Amino acid sequence: MSISPHAFEQHTVAFYNVENLFDVIDDPHVILDEDFTEFGRQNWTRNRYEKKLLKISEAISKIGFEATGKLPAVVGLAEVENKKVLKDLIQQPKLEKAHYDFIHYNSPDERGIDVALLYDTRIFVPTYSEPLHILLENEQGERDATRDILYVKGKLAGTPVHIYVNHWPSRRDGVDATNEKRVEVARQLLHHIDKTDVKGKRYLEDLPIQDSHHTIIIGDFNDDPENDSIKKGLLPYGFENPTAGLKNFHRGSLNHQFKWNLFDQILISKSLHNDVADSLYFHKADIFDDIMLRQWKGKYRGQPARTFVGRNYKGGYSDHFPVFAVFRKN
Template identity: 45%
Template sequence: MTHREDQFTIAFYNLENFFDTHDDPHTLDDDFTPDGRKEWSESRFRKKSKKLGRTIALMGKDYSSVPPVLVGVAEVENKIALDAILGTKSLKEVDYDYVHFDSPDERGIDTGLVYHKDHFKVLDAEIIPLLISNGNGDRDYTRDILYVHGRLNEEEIHVFVNHWPSRRDGADKTEYKRIKAAETVLNKINSLESENPNIIVMGDFNDDPNSKSIQTLMDSGLFVNPMQHLLSPATGSANYKGEWSLFDQILVSHSFLNYQKGTHSFKKAKIFAPKFLKEWKGKYKGNPFRTYVGKKYLGGYSDHFPVYVVLKENR
């Protein structure tokens, strides 16, 4: 495998409830405090920070000579949690910064975008509220969509980081919320001034590549979903009751299929699932090695594998 100077990794990682240890009086984060149900202590927080830092540092290492230039994250509580990851031994030498806004999610978990300052410059960033209601007409306070407009090695790109509403009350019953999320992303794209913009839509969509919400994005004709073929009965990014799903995906616009000088072309898409991120024995062998199962502390990384794409800079 070649370590290519002209290849860059763009990743997405659901960090599985990565909270700091402090109680935020405005959110439902009490479980994740030292006295809470999960006994979330400073040492557990530090251990997890180290593990996540190591994982991010290694993503795409087989294809690129630099650590990931963009990493979208979900289920991160705040800047304290992001700073802890970026301050770990694995990442502190990398010139990383991030975009993060607090979202109205009732548990206080947000999305964020970590970026490599040598390769990416933020031009503009905002949150796009996802305005959906529950069956009773009350607003469902869920994660905002994070939109970042920037330059990747001088080429302008538009990045959307998503963590769409969960299936907790049933996949069919909640489907309309995720379709609405897809429509919200498309509305923003339609308002962009640029011609044929370079767009990356990444996230934990709580839906597979063939679900209606993802098809809503695909029906716009703007995207290629390179993750489509990565889901099989034996592989995915998360496993629930013995079934693999691929809720974690990165879609790229067709503009990443060109080879013009100064642009980036899509090379490959991967689920990052090395041995150390997996359960190594027992009936869950091969599944993501989680931090918790219920309130039982396992000390793993996350209940999701990260995913990434490799882009080649055309020089």
């Protein structure tokens, strides 16, 4: 006999790379957003933009719903252009009942895409946030612009948590050529975590909730769980990767040349395996790869239904599936 999701207080934390959520306005301060205008390379019309908002909002509304019976409490996003697209997103009919607000900072990414955090104001109460500027250099010793990491501190269902939303450097110039960049981002992220958790409380599973240092790292890492940036850069330092086991030959969060990857992951501090009164604890993780997000015919059947393939408009959701974790309260 299955247990009803209403038997526990449960909350979903999700991450979704939404594939170039741009508005239709050419922002002179953004270097490469002119492609996403009506007369730009992508022929990004008002109708296409509104269709994208509708689809992304529909996907978000269903992440974790089968497990909890409600919309996600917290959703990290990647590839959003600005605050306008976030305002438009949370005003979609599918998301209105969640009482979402968001946290967003403009980052130095040359494409003008950032990370952000949506949160249900009834469940998550932010107390502090900041963008973490990542310092990378190219071979000429010049600043190599990449997305900031978004750090948000707050209380999730009354439990103090530290959330980091990531979108690490891509593999566009080759896996080996860009590997060190992602390893360096992991190092800088860990440096910030160590500064906020000097006493290493993220390792401990028996602290009262007000003394704990529950940390959740979510994002598109452009690396798989077995790659150095994750396996060696973060996991040995008080973290577990409950999404790692979701990747196999037939499943992942994105597909490249008919090979599945799991670039989208959720890492949690060991403290989130606990039996402390009134504290959240980790229950399970999954990929939200529902059939509605998939291509349903042709040689790419089963892969994410993308908005674009190159310059060809397909009208789908995203080239990534969302991932999520369900937390219960003791």
